[in-house]
Every structure is written in C-alpha cells, then in structure tokens.
Amino acid sequence: MVDLAVEIGGLRLANPVMPASGTFAEGLARIIDFNRLGAFVIKTVTRELRAGNPTPRVAETAGGMLNSIGIPSKGVDYFFKETLPFYRQFTPPLIASLSAPTADGFASLAAELSVPGVAAIEANISCPNLEEDGRAFAMTAHSTEAVMKRLRAATKLPLWAKLTPNTGDIADVARAAEAAGGDAVVVANTILAMSIDVDTFRPTLGSVTGGLSGPAIKPVILRQVYQCARAVKIGIVGCGGIATAEDAVQYLLAGARAVQIGTATFVHPNSLINVLDGLERFCGKRGFGRVGDLTGALIRGGADETDVEWAGAAG
Amino acid sequence: MVDLAVEIGGLRLANPVMPASGTFAEGLARIIDFNRLGAFVIKTVTRELRAGNPTPRVAETAGGMLNSIGIPSKGVDYFFKETLPFYRQFTPPLIASLSAPTADGFASLAAELSVPGVAAIEANISCPNLEEDGRAFAMTAHSTEAVMKRLRAATKLPLWAKLTPNTGDIADVARAAEAAGGDAVVVANTILAMSIDVDTFRPTLGSVTGGLSGPAIKPVILRQVYQCARAVKIGIVGCGGIATAEDAVQYLLAGARAVQIGTATFVHPNSLINVLDGLERFCGKRGFGRVGDLTGALIRGGADETDVEWAGAAG
Amino acid sequence: MDAIGVTVGSFPVAERAVPVVSNRAVNPEYMHLVVAAEPPATNARPGQFFHLLCPVSIAGAPFLRRPMSVYAADPERGQVEFLYKLTGAGTRGLGALKPGDRLDMVGPLGKGFTLEPGWRHIVVLGRGVGLATLAPLAMLARRAGVDVTAILSARRPNLVMSADLFREGGANVVAVADSDGTSAIAAVEKLLRDLAAAGKADAFFTCGSNRLMLLTQRLGRELRIPGQVALEQQMACGLGMCFCCVREFRAGSEVEHRRVCWDGPVFDLQEPLSW
Amino acid sequence: MDAIGVTVGSFPVAERAVPVVSNRAVNPEYMHLVVAAEPPATNARPGQFFHLLCPVSIAGAPFLRRPMSVYAADPERGQVEFLYKLTGAGTRGLGALKPGDRLDMVGPLGKGFTLEPGWRHIVVLGRGVGLATLAPLAMLARRAGVDVTAILSARRPNLVMSADLFREGGANVVAVADSDGTSAIAAVEKLLRDLAAAGKADAFFTCGSNRLMLLTQRLGRELRIPGQVALEQQMACGLGMCFCCVREFRAGSEVEHRRVCWDGPVFDLQEPLSW
Numbered sequence A, B: 001m002v003d004l005a006v007e008i009g010g011l012r013l014a015n016p017v018m019p020a021s022g023t024f025a026e027g028l029a030r031i032i033d034f035n036r037l038g039a040f041v042i043k044t045v046t047r048e049l050r051a052g053n054p055t056p057r058v059a060e061t062a063g064g065m066l067n068s069i070g071i072p073s074k075g076v077d078y079f080f081k082e083t084l085p086f087y088r089q090f091t092p093p094l095i096a097s098l099s100a101p102t103a104d105g106f107a108s109l110a111a112e113l114s115v116p117g118v119a120a121i122e123a124n125i126s127c128p129n130l131e132e133d134g135r136a137f138a139m140t141a142h143s144t145e146a147v148m149k150r151l152r153a154a155t156k157l158p159l160w161a162k163l164t165p166n167t168g169d170i171a172d173v174a175r176a177a178e179a180a181g182g183d184a185v186v187v188a189n190t191i192l193a194m195s196i197d198v199d200t201f202r203p204t205l206g207s208v209t210g211g212l213s214g215p216a217i218k219p220v221i222l223r224q225v226y227q228c229a230r231a232v233k234i235g236i237v238g239c240g241g242i243a244t245a246e247d248a249v250q251y252l253l254a255g256a257r258a259v260q261i262g263t264a265t266f267v268h269p270n271s272l273i274n275v276l277d278g279l280e281r282f283c284g285k286r287g288f289g290r291v292g293d294l295t296g297a298l299i300r301g302g303a304d305e306t307d308v309e310w311a312g313a314a315g
Numbered sequence C, D: 001m002d003a004i005g006v007t008v009g010s011f012p013v014a015e016r017a018v019p020v021v022s023n024r025a026v027n028p029e030y031m032h033l034v035v036a037a038e039p040p041a042t043n044a045r046p047g048q049f050f051h052l053l054c055p056v057s058i059a060g061a062p063f064l065r066r067p068m069s070v071y072a073a074d075p076e077r078g079q080v081e082f083l084y085k086l087t088g089a090g091t092r093g094l095g096a097l098k099p100g101d102r103l104d105m106v107g108p109l110g111k112g113f114t115l116e117p118g119w120r121h122i123v124v125l126g127r128g129v130g131l132a133t134l135a136p137l138a139m140l141a142r143r144a145g146v147d148v149t150a151i152l153s154a155r156r157p158n159l160v161m162s163a164d165l166f167r168e169g170g171a172n173v174v175a176v177a178d179s180d181g182t183s184a185i186a187a188v189e190k191l192l193r194d195l196a197a198a199g200k201a202d203a204f205f206t207c208g209s210n211r212l213m214l215l216t217q218r219l220g221r222e223l224r225i226p227g228q229v230a231l232e233q234q235m236a237c238g239l240g241m242c243f244c245c246v247r248e249f250r251a252g253s254e255v256e257h258r259r260v261c262w263d264g265p266v267f268d269l270q271e272p273l274s275w
C-alpha cells in the first residue's frame, strides 16, 4: 500500500493530484468521481462580473494549445449561491482561485471568500490574458511581495500564489511570495504566446496574444519548478503540460509536493484519475512507500551517459 | 517573378532565409547548395578554446528538443584559418556570431573579427547554457545597453544582437539594443528548460538545464517578435521553431524582415531550401511581388470568427 | 440534478475507445462513420454531440478533440453514427479510419432538441452538415407521430444529402439549391409562409446556416412560431469548463455569453445573435 | 576536398523518402530492414550510417532522426539494408514499417572503416548490433582477398546474429557467449593472443562493446597491432553541425571532444577513452 497523502501549503491532501484553475468545473463530475481528487481548484473568481475576451478563444499549436479566455466571471454571489454548495457535496478540500486588478481588490476579495468550505486561497497574480501585453503582478518580485503582504493580512486561510512563467527570474518572485507569508507557490500559469492564420493574415485568437499550455511547455515549467525548489522552503505545486503519471513524477523529482493538471483534461477527461492511478503504480513498482518521498529526489551531478543498450546488457 | 531580396540590419540579402547559429556548419554543403541561402550564420565563436558541456547534450521533448551544447569553440585562429576561407568560396554574406564572458571581451573579439569576408556581427548575448542558472546579458535592458555600446564602438560592421527569450520584457531589451546602436535584433535564442529520466531519476542533460528549441517554442517566440516589432524601428530576424514556409510567413507578418532556421534542419536537412521555395510560392499565390511586403502585414483588431465552413460556402 | 445541471454520482458521459464498423464516403466532401458502442454513448439524443479524438494522419496531428453531432444512435444495434465533412487535420484524420480501428470518443455531450407535446407538424431547415444534426430529430419526431417537413439546402441539387434518409423516416422532403435559385431566402420564406398558413409549422428547427437562422427568427417572431437552433463554435473541453466555445445571446436587454458545449448546442431560436 | 572535409559542388549525401522492400524480425529483439535506394545512398561504405526519420507509432512520436549503421548497400541491386534492435519510440516506429511504406533517410553519413593494403588477416570482434556495423566490413575484406576471423559475442549462443552471413562471406567465425563463459574477457584475450601468435591478426576491428574495445586497445598497444573502433552517441543533426554527439579522445597528453557523426563513427582503436 502506497501512502499518497501529502502536506502542501498548509493543507493535508489525500493525494497530490488536483485540477488547474480554469480547466475544471462541475461538468467533469459527469465523467469522473470527484471524491478521488486531492483537491478542487475552481476557475479564478473576480468581484465584478466579466465577459472575458472576444472569440476565437482557442487555437491549436504543436503539442499544445493557445487560449485567450480571460476571466469571464459570474462574480462573488454566484460563487456563494452555486459553486460553494455544489462542491460541499464532495470530500476533497476546495481551493478558491481569485484575481483582482489591484492589491486592495485582492485583499478584500480574499477576506470575503475566507469562509467555511474554502480550504485555501490561490491568488492568481499571473493570468497573462487580461492585458494585451500580458503584464501581471507576478512578473516582478516587488509587486508580488506587495500584493501577497496585503493578502496575508486579509485572510487566515492557507495562501497560495499562482506565479507566471513570463518573468526573467521566477525563483526571485517565489522568494518574494514566501517572504510575504505565502504558504505555497503554484508554478505556473500559461506562457504568453500567439499564432497567425496565414490565410486571413489575422491572429488566430480574438485577443491577438494568449496563453500557451500543454505538453509543449512542460520542459520550461519543469525548469522553473526546479529553480523555485532551490530558492524557497514553502511547498511548490507543479503545473504545466502534465499528461501522464511520468510527467507528474518529473515534477515531484524536481521539487514539487503536488501537481495540477489542466489542458490534459481537455484531451482525456480521465487524465486526473489516470495520473493518480499511475502515480500509485509507479511508487509501488519503484518501492516508494510514500509518494511524498519522490519530492526533490532528483539525482544531481550530471546524468549518466546513454549506455550502449542496443549492444546488449553485458556490452 | 517574386522579389525575394530584403534589407535587414545594414545588409541587403538575396532572400530572408538563413540558418540559426549553432545549427549550421560546413557539413550541410554535402546536401544543399549554399549559394541559395540569404546569408551564413556560423556557430558562436569565442576567443578562448572551450570544451562545452558534459554529455548527454540532447534530449527530445514534445514537438521540440533540449540541447546543452554550450559553446565548444575552436577559437579565433581556427575561424581565420579554416572557417572564413571555406565560406568565401560562396556568394552569400557571412554573419559572425560571437560571445564573451565580459563586455570588454565582446568588444575586443568583435574588433578582431571585423575583417573582409565578415559582413556583420551577431552578438550572442543570450546563450542560456553557459551558466547553470542561465543568466545572460540579454536578460536585462541595462546590461544589454552596456555591452551593445561597447560593441558599437568596437566595430563598423552591421551589428546584430541575438536576444534571449528568458526575460520578462523582451521589447524593453530590444529597445536597449536599438538605443545602443544595434542594427538588428535576432529574436530569439532557446528557452531555458529541462527534463528528467524517471527511470534513472537524473536530468536527461549532463548540465541539468538546457535550451528548448523547435516547433514547441514557436508561439512564444512569435509573440516576442510581435512585441519587439511594436517597440523598435531596426530590423528583426525571427528565429524559433520555423519548420515550414507558413511558419516563416507568420514571423514576417508579425514584423520580422528575415528568419533563421535551426532545429528544423536537424529533422530535414533541406529545410532552409524548402522554406525559401515555399516562401516564393506563397508570395506568388497571394500576389505579393516582394516578400518584404509581408513584413508587419498582420491584420489587427481581432481575428474573424471561424465561419461555419462545414455547413457549405453560402451557409 | 441541481441548478448547475449535474447529478452527483451518476455518470451520463464516458470516454471510450470504440471499434469502427464502417467509414464510407457519401460524396467527395462528406463521409459516414459508424462505430460500435454501448451506453451511455448509445443514449445520445438528437442535437447532442460527441467529442472525438481524431487520429494523427498525413493531414497533421490534431491536439484537441473535435465536436461531432450524433447522426444516429441505436441502443439495440449498439451503434453510433456520424456524418462529417472533410475539412482539416481532424476530420481528415477521421477519414483515414478503417473498420476495426479504434476511435476515442467522449459523450454524449450538450443539450439536444426537445419536442413539445402539443406539436403536430414541425419544419426542419438545414444545410450541409447541419443536416447531420437535424436527421435524428426528424426520425424522433416521426416516431412520436409528429409530421415533419424537411427543407434541405445545398449548393447544387445533387449535393443535397440524407434526402432519402429523411424520406424513409417519413418526412416530407423539399430539396432546394443555390444553382436553381430555389434556396434563395425569398423562396424559402415563401415555402415557410405557405407551410405556416397550412398549419404545418408548429415549430422551426434549423442548423448549419446563419441565413436560415435569421430567416426563421424573423418569421418566428412575426408568426409567433417557436423554434430551436443548433449552433457550433470552436471547443476545447466540451464539458462547460474552459469557456472557449461561447457565443453571444439576447438576455432581455443584455447581451450575454453562453457556452455552446454546455448551455447548447441547441438553443431557443430567438436567443442567439447573428454570427 | 579541403581540411574541413567538404568538396564544394559535390553532394555525396541526400535526403530521400525511399520505399521499404521488406522488414522482418530475425529474433524477438532484432529486425532486418531492406529499402530500395539509389546513389548516393547505395554508395554507403562499411562503418558509415544513415539518419532515419522514424515514423510515428503507438510507441510515440520521435522528433529527431535515429542513426543506423549500413548493414549492407548494393548499387547493383539498388538496395540498402539495416539490422536494428527494438529499443524505444524510434526503432519501434521502424518496426511498424510495411513493404511499400516510405522511409525518409539521410545519408550516407560519417567516416567508415579503412583497410590498409598490407593487411592479410583481420580480426573483427562484435556484440549485439555491433555486428550490424562489422558485417559489411567483413564482406569488403573478403572481396579484397583479406582473411577475416569474426568473433561474435552474445548473451546466449542462440542469440549470436549474422553468423551465417559472416560464414557465407568466407569469414572464419568464432561464436562466444556469456552463458558458457566463452565471452569472458580472459577467454577472448586468449583467442586474440593465439590469432596474433599465428600471424592472423594484422588489425582489430570492434564495435558495440566497451569491454571489447578496452581489451583490443590493451592488446593492440602491447602487441603493436593497429585497429579501428566504431562508436555511437546520441545525435541530432548527424552532419557535424550541432556538437551533440561528442565523445572524449586522447590527443597526445590532452583529452579532446570529437563528433561521432562527423569525425567518426569509426576511429583509430587507440584514441577513444572508455565510456
């Protein structure tokens, strides 16, 4: 029996597998058993009602997808009236992702959402689609520390910071989140990107640029998780291109204590369950009694040379 | 007849298609006709002899590859004795990519390489593999301006800056390169990334992290070209994941005047020629007399909705 | 089933890799695919759709799934059918499927058509593959003893699809085409007014043409005839999670976004804005 | 042909999509692939290799090409052959090729084996697919009237491959195996010393085993017997451009990196460091 429970960012989760904000909603309960998930992470909530970006909002790329959803939000009332009661029917803890245009806005929204039934706050200080040029709090350590301090003062709940990969030094930003009292960092959101339709000469997305996600970004985000793991002591949630249990293992080895899965769920709605089952099998096969023992187990000091497999074992 | 000639960074090229530094060398002349290329861009030269990074130096990823070659260099003597004479057998101009650990080093090397037979200097201020943490001049506008000023003073040749994508604000860095007297920016080098072998628990690269290239990064670098095109007046050379003529067209529409092709040449050694021929066909088909007219021809203000093609033309 | 539309503990949707029974070209542009399936797939109702993982082919490697209306679903025979147009990498990948190959599909998804008890005569108007979406509705209506007039539009008469299928189903088929002008809006309007006058239009159902949607919206308002329209939009998740697939709708004086995959693809005829 | 090793205006390497003639399993681990080809491909010399674009299969989508030694190349028959071990996504993709399918290959690449005029008796020592690399050398030597002793090593006698091929080629075959201890270094060393003593070892050729390389290096130094070794390393370009494929070599007192794809894959036996 493999112990799948993990301690991460002030929470104890039954297992380290959870959905990524904005890629998960009630509808998935028509296919998979929600009670198997490590946690629920809901679509980022904002105070004001928002329409989101113009269509088209999605485009395919090599090994990934572009999205420019923005944050269409039904607002706080809907969260209390519909979202919260729905998830209270299940056992996994609910992590509320929230966003605001100002530090004040973040703080007051966090305070308002700190209610029974919400287990932690995931501050999406990184969503790259809202402004055309993709600016976000999490692009600098300075503004990250500022907004996280306000958030820390505003809620007693575990506080997670969802970082953006669109920065030159993500380890520095993670340090700022930790210094301001954050309990975990989620690494990371989508990479700002675009594509162009060579028939129409127009961007494939209505908002021109959007966020790249899926397997294409996995090596980049994995590197950022590795850099953050060497910079902070608080927990790291790895999120970027995870489609298989082996992908999740790579993130744990690089230093993550838990993982979030987004785009893969669009391709295979069972991805969350498949990765969870695969993780348990992997630990069993490799003799790990606790999935938590994989965290940071990367062996440094240069990889082995590929040995001449095709020339036979004793070659 | 399509006019393929372009003016870029102080040079007039017969066509906008050239190889990316480090992915091209004499050996390719065994397969393709070098005289058809817009220019030659050689592997980055350093003053001192260097061994480069430990093996393994390459790994596959979804839609791309990781490399940690570093800059093994045979030094300046070899450049003068072997490289330069070899390329002088052909008509396209030679662009010398160079790198150094200090601004002084950049300047003196640029001065030394400013000889007949070298048409332009491409300052690789971005190679992410040399230091384990991937720091590079081009990660900040400040250090970019400093090194480019020294380079500008050191050579009368057209001066190009090869930027790194591993920065939070590449447009700002491009502005710095322009302000310091750069004649063009090459956007961009590889994205710092890594992967882990879940059998050995070791990084797949001997140097742990390496540079991601290939189709996977195209949407990210295309976005950076688009951002730079709106920030600077000097020419932009688009470089990142180009494998087809349509990819090259996307870069031109986003604002590039020329393109460099790297990883695609590893998969199809004829890629440079195929993209060039495809560009000419595209211009012909779409009625562009000059390939230069594609530069910046992106139509803004939101893309069209996908119309209901499957429901018939007049639907 | 609460406000959110999900009943906890029941799993009406599934992801399954099912065997292909047949996959034939019906004309140079369209193909007809039959797969062997079980519930919940075979419970698919007219207007619902499946999200198909299209195989890699020379046409390319589709990353996302492709939405496809159920053309027929039969629990007894244990089959689900699709009628699709060869368009890009996804549908061309589908086109390469051979009997025995496996197709990974998620479904049934979305809200289908509904028939009000009071209706005796309905009119379905479709074009191109819009017909694939309307065909199973016509069958259902006939089985419910409701008369069906099917106005099938195409560029040329010989391109009109599924006419026989509608006829066998007992529908009264009117084929119209661009080539002879019979598909012109004015001509189709005349047809509809005559049907309404003859009391043969208790409701309009349309799919696949913005022009036909606008026409039926206008006549529906004027003649107080209710209706439903099936819309399409690019999708990622197909399960109401990503908000990629929104379109604009009238909500009183407001304009609001709704998800085609979750709130639709079938909507009240009067609500969608022109696209 | 200048110092850099490229003759301007001659194109001795080509990228071609060639038809598969046959692709058969020789045992549960290895397959034998034959393709129809033309010059320059059919000019491939022993020790040279091709860079193969392995097709996408259930095993995965290989992004980079895969290097594969030429097992045989015949300009008359217009064929090139490979002997390969099923390993990962690339070789398993190769394994799925059927006669008539096209295989995109780049080559011939790299430096092959060379035979000195003075040599009358050579010894080739190989293991596993190292034999694929040595087989064409043995054929070439026999055609040049040079005697060949082929020491073929494997885990079990029945896994020894290509023994018949070497015999038909006129080589004097000695099969050794781990299972009966005959492949142990001491045993093979005895064999080599006896051959040397009998004047039947003018040169050693080896491939596919670090242990056999180290043994022949040692004996070669002691007995002043020259030799050549074929190395392998992960590759990207295969054309000497990317420096992915370097290994370490003795250069006087220095250690230097050389590119297996360009400076090799065949090197002087004494130069490579153990890997």
Ligand SMILES: Cc1cc2nc3c(=O)[nH]c(=O)nc-3n(C[C@H](O)[C@H](O)[C@H](O)COP(=O)(O)OP(=O)(O)OC[C@H]3O[C@@H](n4cnc5c(N)ncnc54)[C@H](O)[C@@H]3O)c2cc1C
Binding pocket: A060, B306, B307, B308, B309, B310, C049, C062, C064, C065, C066, C067, C068, C069, C070, C082, C083, C084, C085, C086, C087, C088, C089, C090, C091, C092, C129, C132, C133, C231, C232, C233, C234, C235, C260, C265
């Ligand atoms: C609810 C619904 C039901 C549908 N039913 C059918 C059907 O029964 N038969 C049929 O032939 N087609 C149907 N379509 C359209 C079908 O989904 C597209 O033709 C298909 O996705 C095209 O994919 P492609 O890769 O071949 O083409 P591409 O143009 O290469 O597709 C590129 C991207 O655009 C998307 N896309 C392109 N056209 C459409 C479209 N019209 N609607 C939604 N997304 C699109 C694709 O999904 C893909 O993500 C339906 C669409 C929806 C939304």
Ligand SMILES: Cc1cc2nc3c(=O)[nH]c(=O)nc-3n(C[C@H](O)[C@H](O)[C@H](O)COP(=O)(O)OP(=O)(O)OC[C@H]3O[C@@H](n4cnc5c(N)ncnc54)[C@H](O)[C@@H]3O)c2cc1C
Binding pocket: A306, A307, A308, A309, A310, B060, D049, D062, D064, D065, D066, D067, D068, D069, D070, D083, D084, D085, D086, D087, D088, D089, D090, D091, D092, D129, D132, D133, D231, D232, D233, D234, D235, D260, D265
């Ligand atoms: C010059 C040369 C000649 C070769 N000749 C033969 C031959 O005749 N028959 C044969 O069976 N094999 C031969 N090999 C080895 C063959 O290239 C690998 O077995 C093959 O690349 C494995 O790819 P894969 O995707 O199946 O395995 P994977 O292990 O999934 O490959 C992963 C990556 O590692 C690389 N790789 C793995 N093993 C090797 C290796 N031993 N050498 C180089 N790269 C490797 C692959 O190219 C790929 O990039 C040769 C290698 C070289 C360098």
Ligand SMILES: Cc1cc2nc3c(=O)[nH]c(=O)nc-3n(C[C@H](O)[C@H](O)[C@H](O)COP(=O)(O)O)c2cc1C
Binding pocket: A020, A021, A022, A023, A043, A044, A067, A069, A070, A071, A097, A124, A127, A162, A188, A189, A190, A212, A213, A214, A215, A217, A239, A240, A241, A242, A260, A261, A262, A263, A264, C236, C242
């Ligand atoms: C359609 C879509 C919508 C998203 N919306 C949000 C969001 O509202 N808030 C947020 O923090 N991240 C959002 N993300 C980012 C994901 O949570 C995740 O960080 C990213 O997609 C990388 O993970 P993946 O490669 O597994 O998808 C969204 C991603 C996608 C694809």
Ligand SMILES: Cc1cc2nc3c(=O)[nH]c(=O)nc-3n(C[C@H](O)[C@H](O)[C@H](O)COP(=O)(O)O)c2cc1C
Binding pocket: B020, B021, B022, B023, B043, B044, B067, B069, B070, B071, B097, B124, B127, B162, B188, B189, B190, B212, B213, B214, B215, B217, B239, B240, B241, B242, B260, B261, B262, B263, B264, D236, D242
């Ligand atoms: C193996 C390899 C070696 C490279 N070496 C260099 C180099 O020496 N100098 C440099 O400026 N860029 C170097 N690059 C980066 C490429 O020039 C190019 O910027 C990058 O690969 C993106 O383009 P691509 O996706 O077309 O390969 C190298 C890339 C690869 C894959």
Ligand code: FES
Binding pocket: C234, C235, C236, C237, C238, C239, C240, C241, C242, C243, C244, C245, C246, C259, C260, C261, C262
């Ligand atoms: S496709 Fe995701 S919400 Fe409709």
Ligand code: FES
Binding pocket: D234, D235, D236, D237, D238, D239, D240, D241, D242, D243, D244, D245, D246, D259, D260, D261, D262
């Ligand atoms: S594989 Fe590129 S240099 Fe050898």
